[in-house]
Amino acid sequence: MNRKLHFLAAASATALLALTAGCGGDSTEIKTPDGSVKVDKDGDKVKVETTDGSFESGTDLPKDFPEEIKLVDGKITSATSMTTSGKAGFVVGMTSTKNTQEIVDQAVSNLEANGFETTTKTISGDQAVVGSKSDKWEVALSVGPGTPRVISYVIYEIE
Numbered sequence: 001m002n003r004k005l006h007f008l009a010a011a012s013a014t015a016l017l018a019l020t021a022g023c024g025g026d027s028t029e030i031k032t033p034d035g036s037v038k039v040d041k042d043g044d045k046v047k048v049e050t051t052d053g054s055f056e057s058g059t060d061l062p063k064d065f066p067e068e069i070k071l072v073d074g075k076i077t078s079a080t081s082m083t084t085s086g087k088a089g090f091v092v093g094m095t096s097t098k099n100t101q102e103i104v105d106q107a108v109s110n111l112e113a114n115g116f117e118t119t120t121k122t123i124s125g126d127q128a129v130v131g132s133k134s135d136k137w138e139v140a141l142s143v144g145p146g147t148p149r150v151i152s153y154v155i156y157e158i159e
Contacts, residue, residue, distance in 0.1 A: 053084035065090060066137060066155070070110040072096060072103050074151060089156040095148040100126045103143050103151060108132070111139060133158075 030037040038049045045058030056062050062081040066088075074096030082089045096103055100123060108118050111132045116139065120131035128143040138158055144150040 053082065056081045061092070062090065064088065068114040068116075068134065069137065069139060069153075069155060070114065071153065072106045072110065072151065073098065074103075074148075087157045090153070092153040092155070094151040094153070096151055097148050100128050100143050100145075100149060103149060104128045104130055104141075107141050 026042065027038075027040045030039065035051050040047045043058075045056065045060070048055040057078070057080040059076060059078060061076065061079050064081060065079075071092065071094065074094040076092060076094050078091075078093040080091045098106075104121065104123060107130055108121065111134075112118065114134070116132040116134045116137075118130065118132050120129065122129045126143075126145040126149070128141075130139075130141040132139045132141075136157060138156055140154040142152045144152075
């Protein structure tokens with residue numbers, strides 16, 4: 001991991017700890033040897049900004065979530081966005097009562113309808129991993145066992 005990403009991750013962790021501990025109210029600025037970190041908290045959403053990038057976490061999709069990535073039907077339990085070195089990345093956690101095959105079929109259909117190529121698809125019992133790629137994005141989807149199913153999207157911008 002590069003220095004900027006280390007800094008952003010450390011700053012985010014520090015800021016989240018400060019806010020969840022009740023220090024600093026709804027907005028704060030933290031000075032570090034590498035620069036300032038601005039932290040804003042609004043309900044369940046936390047946003048951290050530095051000169052190197054930003055980090056945002058909550059239970060709603062970020063405003064800059066790519067339109068061309070349509071998620072499967074289910075409940076969003078967490079949504080995180082991160083920008084570093086001008087590139088965006090997202091992690092979305094979800095749950096669904098659908099079975100694994102239905103989730104995979106819908107995910108592949110949604111992505112391929114928007115120009116993505118499925119690069120890998122592995123289903124083993126009630127677990128699955130799907131990889132997809134477009135000219136701009138790579139998407140990794142995992143489906144875990146249990147009821148409801150736990151779904152994770154990891155999305156990052158490629159060059």
